[in-house]
Amino acid sequence: MTRSPLADLKPSELRKALASFRGPYAAVAGLSGLINVLMLSGSLFMLQVYDRVLPSRSVPTLVALIILVAVLYAFQGVLEAIRARVLTRIGAGIDELIAGRVFNCLVRLPLRTPDRGEGLQALRDLDQVSGFLSSPGPGALFDLPWMPLYVVICFLFHPWIGVAALIGALLLIALTGLTDRLVRAPTKAMSGFGTRRGAIAQASARNAEVLAAMGMGERLAGRWSQANNAFREAQAQASDLTSGLGAASRIMRMMLQSMVLALGAYLVIYQQATPGIIIASSILTSRALAPIELATAYWKHFLSTRQSWQRLVDLFAAFPVDDGGMELPAPNATLAVETVGVTAPGGRRILLEDIDFSLDAGSGMGLIGPSGSGKSSLVRALVGVWPTMRGKIRLDGAAIEQWPAQALGRHIGYLPQDVELFAGTVAQNISRFDENAMPEAIIEASQAAGVHDMILRLPEGYQTEIGESGAALSAGQRQRVGLARALFGNPFLVVLDEPNSNLDAAGDQALTRAIEGIKARGGIVIVVAHRPSALAALDHLLVLNGGRQQAFGLKSEIARQALQPVTKPLHAVGSAG
Template identity: 60%
Template sequence: MTLPQKRSVPSAVVTNALRACRLGLVAVGVFTGIINVLMLTGSFFMLQVYDRVIPSRSLPTLLGLFVFIIVLYTFQGVFDAIRGRLLVRIGASLDQHLSRSAYEAVVKLPLVQGAGPDGLQPVRDLDQVRSFLGGLGPTALFDLPWMPLYLGLCFLFHVWIGLTALVGAVLLIALTLLTDVMTRASAREVSQSASVRLGILEAGRRNAEVLRAMGMIGRVFTRWAIVNERYMDTQQRSSDVVGGLGALSRVLRMLLQSSVLAVGAWLVINQQATGGIIIASSILTSRALAPVELAIAHWRNFVAARQSWRRLTDLVSRLAVPEPSLLLPPPVKEIAVEALTVAPPGTQRFVVQNANFRLEAGDGLGIIGPSGSGKSSLVRALVGVWPAVRGKVRLDGAALDQWNAEQLGDHIGYLPQDVELFDGTIAENICRFEDRPESAYIIEAAKVASIHEMVLRLPDGYETRIGEGGSALSAGQRQRVALARAVYKSPFLLVLDEPNSNLDAEGDHALTQAIAATRGRGGIVMIVAHRPASLVGIDLLLVMANGQCQHFGSKDEIVKRLAEGTRDPSQRSTIRAEAVRAKG
């Protein structure tokens, strides 16, 4: 299953985020207008000095004008600071409204379209937008609409001064558009290369032990170096374009200022303007074109922020699936699998096809089969991790998509094949990081998984921090803590994928006790295993091969059928022996 590629309508989350920023953006626009009016202070001061103060030699007039501009410049500085603070807070407001959606996109995206090169891209996109709003780029964009004001004043001074400034403005705007056209593709390449580059780095960090033990550091670095070189090349090309056009805009602006001075001087010589107009028009022209130059200088950040915003809003809109508001009663009867077909996220290759079976309260099902037969894919669909391509999984008659995700999680215990714990205490990991967990539930889950005594022997007991990924614990301890997390609050459906891969004899005994306890209270247990001997405490068996359910029924009957269907006598003996061990 893949996300649709067409542009989607903004979700309510994005709409609400923009609506929350509306008043702030209006305020920024108002302050921008005030600031741009106050920007006229310098021009009119110079005009008054040259046309009034110097001819009259009036010091009181000069002093009065100087005090007046001190007040105006002070207000300009205050309003400019307020505008900057508002933009920073608008960025913080967007982050506050969209951070949950960005985090959910990071978590959900691999389950919808498969793992990408940089799984943190949605959060990076949000950071990019917030960082841009806190910089100088937005102020230039807000100042651009005020260019006609300055150009109009230049025309009021004299038509030739206005035309000179207008020609310069048209040239700089053309440079801005050219910058957008020439940097759009390169900015996209920079973003894609950066994602791949960071993805390889993250993979190396996660697999540091393997790289070091098997001498793979240099080889993986070679792969990273190739991607890094591509990233540096695209970034360099983008920087060259922006830097070159930025330098050209600065030269053009300085040339335009000199041209305005030259035109003004020509008008003075011909007695069509005063000396004050020369200086004032030069300042006005500089101010009119400054936003364009600043926009070009920050254009790369603007393009990156625009692409980040589009990616983020499109992704949030596509992943925004309304959660059912009605809370269903807790399941207590059965789970039914109806013609279930499953494909890994981002692919169309079916790994499970037309699976059909039903389990009732108190049942225990073992799922066996060779590697690649679809066992883990099946249980991922049963717990709602992978969406079904066709068919349904129902708990007490309600399909999984009819359940609220948070509510459904309370009724499911899942121990995946690759155990992942989170940086925090053992208690936090067992209680699934609930805000206000009850200690009795945590201890009960630990006792069911037979780790209560083990935890008490640790330096800080249940408050022992286990580090990222549970690095402070052994593989067997991590698996048993994950088992305690799975049985927390006695879920109705307990799904265990290769739960004894890292367990010793004591751990196997704890696993058997957890299975018995779950079935004894009316829960349903499913265990994925390669061999029947791992299925102590289970009475039903599902055999999978090539993504299809080959056999389903009582464990004794299925084992007997498998033994009879095996031609090799030694294999028949092995299967029967495993069946005896599986009975406990």
């Protein structure tokens, strides 16, 4: 018997989600049983017409049979409609249960693994699984267990008719197995090429300005076309195999049906069966083989769903559910970085090694060094975006991984190099899309960032829709709104990665005042900067070079050391703070 493509998977969150629909699936199984029993109506009707109505020439009997079979057909149609609706609701219910987990894993994926062009593959996998569960495919699987019933009835009509139906069923099952073997490889290849094609398209869309300005559009289009051609070839191969084997399955079923008719006629000629058995057995044999034919036609969808299911299983296993941890007191005293080493997500090369410093509340530290020295890598580790390979980063003595993710986020403000805003209003972006944010807190953050007056000059003020990625704002405006977002809620640790890269003189002054404000309220601020203006309000410096800590101390000491003749290496400057 054909197995479900989901049958051999290890237990997982997905299987648990599917198990929560045991009741609806039991109802589908019950409906399938009634439907398959009612499927006998046509065969029995023809049997009665040929064996009772025609010999007796009884019109009342014919009318009664017509009324009865019409009622049975109507009842069957209602049951099939109900079964289809239940399956649709199951698919939607699975989507509702796991969609949040899929999104959570999707946004965490780039933080843990290298970019492999997976893009939105998890969402496509979710759509594939829920779509399959809502399709006629599962209905065919529920119909398959009833196939022996039809074969048994064929044997009751006559042993040779039963043998013919059994041979036909075995042939179709073998054809289904061949379909699985032949279609599996091109279906897997199609999925891989589709992912690569999507990754190229997403990267090209993100960098449209670069492509247009430097004439790279045609070259990227060529790369996309190569991936698209490979995808299309794999898709065509899978479709050709599925449609070809599906056609063979239909022809085989039709041929078998005709052979059963001929066999019935032979038996009637030799008075081993009644004329009604000729038609009834033909209909019954066709019905017995229909679920296998449908399974063969849907086999490409079965395989795609199995692959999508397994990818989701692996994704959920890689990103376990956060149990929330224990809520810790809000940090208010120290940041300690203890001999930290950092690698990129999924990478092996050490980007930072033996970084060691500490800061007290009210401190501000500048992070400087040449390009590629590891500044942004350290920033990502400080805010908990990248895990540390060794060592610990602590807030008030607690390692940041001990904090529940959502709770830690409330105590951290982060402005990355590439400021990303989201479609919505200015107020929503500043408040980090907190629906319970108080207007006073939003205004306080914007004033701390020196952006309040600029926001008021926008068409709708704080309610101005800024579009996807903040497209309605200039680069400088996006950076200042991003600064306000980092300051929202007065977080204890504020990390700013090149916060003045797009700022004018007024913006630089506002940034300096924001840094002074963080220090004045007892926070800690760390600034990555290439321009000296960003260091004006800071009192400590950390110098990185080649992924190692070259110096850390008070800004005045580091500057004086740099001006003096080199008598000892910079890393000899003692820790301060």
